[in-house]
Amino acid sequence: MxxxxxxxxxxAWIATNNADELSAIQGxxxxxxxxxxxADQAVIKEIxxxxxxxxxxxxxxxxxxxxxxAEAKD
Numbered sequence: 001m002x003x004x005x006x007x008x009x010x011x012a013w014i015a016t017n018n019a020d021e022l023s024a025i026q027g028x029x030x031x032x033x034x035x036x037x038x039a040d041q042a043v044i045k046e047i048x049x050x051x052x053x054x055x056x057x058x059x060x061x062x063x064x065x066x067x068x069x070a071e072a073k074d
Contacts, residue, residue: 011065018058025051 028048035041 007065011062014058014062014065018055018062021051021055021058025055 025048028044028051032041032044035044
């Protein structure tokens, strides 16, 4: 099993990358407001969907590395 310091470092990097994903999502939503071509809007929506999936996966990953304490189910 990895040390707590290694787990903490992994969790910190995962959190940083997750924050970047969330920032990118907001940026794409902003772009969606000013792009008028329907084909371009469809591409941006697909990118948003991908970024949301990345954020979801990173959130799940972060829970594995944050401290070893399981997430509450209630």
